[in-house]
Structure formats: structure tokens, C-alpha cells
Amino acid sequence: MARKGSTANRRHPLATVALIAIGLMFTGGGYALFSSTATAETSTASQTTIDEGKKLFAANCASCHGLDLQGTGAGPSLLGVGAASVDFQVGTGRMPMAMQGPQAMEKAPQFTAEDTEALAAYVASLSPGPAVPDESLLDGEGDASNGAELFRINCAMCHNVAGAGGALTEGKFAPALTGVAAVHIYEAMVTGPQNMPVFNDKNLSPEDKRDVITYLKYIEKNPSPGGYELGSLGPVAEGLFVWIFGLGAIVALTVWLTAKSN
């Protein structure tokens, strides 16, 4: 009985609660630290860049996205989208949009690299989000065969196995991935632009994303060993080719063979 009492006295009644709280703080804090490594560099941009970005934003983006990034009827809120999203959307020319449509179309970028960076810095300064990825993840020196497998499982159903693009509903589509900069591929995976789902770091680790980029760059750099790819579109392109050019050539030859000499 006394022993039991002394045990009870050795610990404060709230010790258990405190212990759990400390444990939670460590795991949660550790988790937060760990998972926010990508966002850690969001505030590295200088204040002048951010100010420059603010001006650009107010002049070019705010009419749809709102002066405080809160969004309007014409465009979504940009709070929490991060620098990666801005760099992707503005860097590939999708933003600012030429017109409303099923989805924003890729076009020549409307801003210089510095302006894009300033816009990204401004958006990132207001609320945390995924940052522009580190160069080391974009070098295309990863494991191509792992990347190919991940690509087939996660990406091919919309983008086609050879990254030639594919149709979605209501006029939307997954664009072709040839000629897309490594940084934009990475940012697309991490931010999920338009209709694309987000592939966060739990889903595809940064290393995996690097492998996917490696694979895409491999097939881009190494042309098909079989000859001209016909757009990598598969049997439809092959069928059209054989009817128009294959059989077309053969029929032209039959006409030539049976032509009467003049």
C-alpha cells in the first residue's frame, strides 16, 4: 500500500500528460521539420525581389487571383501553391491565360526568367508551399529503369507510355512530355497543375521524381532504335501510315506497272 503510495508520489499527476505532450512534440516537430525540407528555402529570396514580384502580380495576375492571392470568381486562390507552382504556370506560358478554356494552354512564356522568379518569390512569401526543386534532382542521372516503371504505373494512363500525351474528358488533355524542361516536370508532379493529381513526396519521393525525369530525358535523348517514331502514338499512327504511305506506294506502283506506254 505504502509502496504504491510512494510510487504515486514519485510522479506528478500530470507527468503522463506531459510525457505524451513532449513525445508528440518531438515526433510531430520532427515530422514537420522533415517534411518541410522542400519548403525551407521559401524565404531565401530577398525583400527587393519580393517587392518586385508584388508589383508584377498586382499588374498582371491580381485581376483574376485577387490582390491578396485570395482568388476571385475568375481564378483560384494562390495561397499555399508555392513557388514551384508559379514557376511552372508562368514559366511554361500557361499563365497568364490567353482565354478561358477547358485548360490553360502552353505557349511562349510571357515573363522573363527574373520576373517569373520575382512572382514566385512574392507568392511564396505570403504562405508556404512547395519550392522550386534543387538542381541535383533535375540532372537526369537517376535510375532510368525505376523511373520507367514508376512512369508506367503513375503517369502513362494519361500521358501515354512514351509521354506522347492523351485525352481527358470535356476537351481537357494530358500534354506530351517531350521537350518539357526537367524543372517543369518536377514542379508539375509536386504541384499537380490543371487536372493533374499531386504526387507529393510521400507518394513519389524526390529520388523517385528524379528517376522519372531521368527516364523521360532518356527516351527524349535516345531516338527510337527502330527508326522514325510516327509520333509515338502507337497502332493508330502505324495503321494510318501503312494505309496512306505503304499501300499508297504499292498501289501507285501497280498503276505504274500496268500503265500502257505512250
Add this chain to the structure above:
Amino acid sequence: MSTVTTPETAPAPAPAQSSSSQRSSTSRFTEAAANYIDERTSISGVVKEFGRKIFPDHWSFMLGEVALYSFVVILLTGTFLTFFFQASMAEVVYNGSYVPLKGVEMSTAMSSTLNISFDVRGGLLIRQIHHWAALTFIAAIGIHMLRIYFTGAFRKPRELNWVIGFILFILALAEGFTGYSLPDDLLSGNGLRIIDGLIKGLPVVGTWISFLLFGGEFPGTDIVGRLYSLHILLLPAILAVMLALHLVFVVVHKHTQWSGPGQTKDNVVGSPILPMFAAKAGGFFFIVFGVIALMGTFFTINPIWNYGPYDPSPVSAGTQPDWYIGFADGALRLIPPGLEFELWDRTWSFNIIIPVLILTGLIVAVLVYPFIEAWITGDKREHHLLDRPRNAPTRTAIGVAGVLFYAALWGAASSDLIATHFQLSIEGVIHVNQALLILGPIIGYLVTKRVCLALQKKDREIALHGFESGRIVRLPGGEYIEVHQPVDEYERWKLVDYNDYQPLMIRPNAQGKITTVQRFRAGMSRWFFEDRIAPVSPKEIERGGHH
């Protein structure tokens, strides 16, 4: 070019040779060798029979040859591929030359196909030639069939050869599909999955057939081996026999020809097989082989290294069958959703069985068309002269309607690519195709029939009044006329020589009754021949067309 008609048997005299001594020694050897062989095989009868067969000269008569020659190319390259392909679904880790697949687990079938592509000398070239030849083979069969159909070459006595040819077409589709499925890559696996779904969608028996075919739950480990046996053994054997039969019938029936001066239903005008036609055909074989080899050299086909090994979880965008199965894929895309109900604790789906029945109906209709037309027209004569398509307006219109129906299904199989490449919505593409599937054949039928009749009218006009010379003359009274130049007799022959049919009369039978079948037949006959332009008669020409 020498042209010979069948009754004429004497071969053209050999040109005189300058060096007679050389000639005599060569000919003595040829004589001795020919004699040796003939004494032991009596082959001269066969040579006499076959060597003097006459083949008329027209480009469209060579389309069947294209199919034959591409089949030979398929046999040659296919034999090469069997030396290296292993039809097993045992799992291995790929360790060949293609970097993005290194260390990936795959079936032996896939890995051996990759080895053919990257590690066997000339393997990729042969594989690509094989595949391009297969696409060419079926396409050539397709246009050959269209030629036969639109010229009426399927009429008596050739109806059975139409059926044999049609069976060849179906066998070719089966060959194509089994071959497409062999490499066990992602694309072919997806294709098999669609076939599996198609089979499972058949009411009651579907699941049983699927399990029987795949040796258990899809994909199992048996299917590649089974398809391989079909692809290289059973189907080619049947195909070769049917092909031989098809060609024997061509010889037995003699070739059809266009109508023209001196070209009648009782003769064939053209070159004899030996030596002229055989030499040309031999050369043409190498031309076809050459075109296919060029395609195999410069254009990638079925890049399985992009597709990767089959795994039931990923399905790529733009997964399509080869073109010849496209019409079936399109039918599945066009069928409106939701054709199902629940009864007795299970779902009864008609989403699959309806397209399957429609396609079966289409196939059977093509198969039996010669018999249907013969019954409707009541024509029991033999036909060795071809119809110009315009001179059989209803048949031509039916053919165009069929082609448009097929085309709508075919186009639907690439609905996703049409949507992305023309920036349309895929739903819109599907709905337009659904409308085209129904309206296309109807509009096509009506327009074609009118166009045929109009062309016949034009022919009649030219036969009677000559063609427009473009020379405008002002008469003394001030009237302007265009001078028409009479067409020469050889040209006119083609315009006026065709069969004139009239709708069948309803006649009472022996019991003095008019049966429903007869009424129906008369109705069909009216449909066929009610609108027609009669060919110009000699009397009309004599009168100079002044009615």
C-alpha cells in the same frame, strides 16, 4: 507487250539468235532436263494447263497479289523470329541491352522479344518487317475485297471463292491479333484484357469461356503459349490451305476482265502466265517486299521497349489495337452506357453483347452478300465481265454505306487521338461518331446511288451525242452552239456494254398462289432496279441519238 486470248495456244516464236552454237548447247541441256523431269513427273500437262492461263492487265487486279506477296514476307520473317522467340510466361529479370528496362521482372516472352530487338543481329529489322508486312497483308486483303465487291467479281461462278477469300480475311485478323499479343508487353496485355472483358461480358457463358481460354483467372501463365501455337501452327496451316484453294479457283474460273472491244464473256485478254505474267509477278513480289522492307527499316513499329512488360495495373493512354481490330474497339467505344438491369441478384449487362452482335451481323452480311444479291436479282448467268461500279448503282450504294459504317467504327477507335490532335472534347468526338455510324451509311447510300445514276446518264449522253469539244460556234442566225465531238467506237464500247436488269415480276406459282416470299423478293428486286438507266442500244446509236 503481247496480248493473247485463251483459245490461242501457240506460243510466240522465239526471236532468232545470233550465236547459234551457244544456243544449241543451251537448248540441248534445257531439252534434256525438261525431258528428264517430264518422264518422271508428267508435269508437262500441268505446265501446259497453268502456263497458258491468261491474266488480264489492270492495276486493280494486282491487289490480291499484294496480299499474297506480303503473306510470303510474313512467312519468311516469321520463321526467323521463331528461332529466337520463347513463348513462355515464366518470370525472368531482364538483363539485356536496353537500359530503361534493366533489372525489371518480366515474362520470358517479353524478354526474348527484347533480345530479338536489341541483341539478335538484324532482329529488330526482321521484327519490324514482320509487323509492317502483317499490316500491309490485311490492308491489301481489304482493298482487294473492295475491288471484288465494287466490280461485281463475286457473281456466279465465283461466289464460293468470295466465301473462301472472306475466310482468309477472318484468318488474317486472327493471325494479326494472336501475333500482337505474343510479346506480352503492356500494350498487348491491355489488348488481351479488352478481349477478356469482351468474353466475360457475354451473358452466362462469358466467365467460363474466359477461364477456359486463359487457363484460370486473367492473365494466368498459359495464354502466350496457347496463342503462339495458334499463331505459328494452326492458323497458318488453315490459311495456307485456303489460300491454295483460293488460287486454284482463280485458275478454274479464269480471271475476270473489263468489258471492251474484243473482250467478251467467253475469252480472257491479257498475258499468259508463262513467261510474261510470271516474270512480272516475280518482279512485283520483290517490289512489294522492297516497300515493306523500307517501312521496316525507317519506321518504328510496336516499340515494346516503350511499353514495358505487361502488368495488369497500368493502362496507357492511347492504348489501341492494330488497325484491323480497330472497328471492334470502336464499337465498344460507341455503345451508349447503361444498357443493363438487375434481376435475380445479378446484373444483366448488354453493353458488350450488343456491339458483338452488331459486328457479327456486319461480318455475316459481307460473307453472304453474293448469295443475297443473286437471289434478289434472280440472275443465274455466269459473269466474267466486270461491272463498272456506276452500272450497278444499288450495289455500289450498299457498298459505300457498308464502308462508311465500318469507317465510323474505325474512326471511333482513335477517338482519344482525334480529340487531342484537333483539340476537341472526347465526348464530342464520340457523339459525332455515334451519329455518323447511323447517318453516314444512310446519306452515303442515297448520295452514291444518285451519283451512279448521274454518271450513267453522262455516259449515255456521251455515247449518243459525243463529248463536249469546247468549241463554240455562232450560227448565221446569231445562235451559239457548242460542237459535240462523237466518241470513238472503242471508247463507246465501254460506255454501252453492261447488263440491263429489270425488277422481277410477281408470278403465281404452280398452285396459282403468290407467296409472301415472292412478294418480298419482288419488293427487294424493285428496290434494286427501280431506278436505272438503260444502256444505249445499237438502234439508238444508229439513229445518232436524235430522239
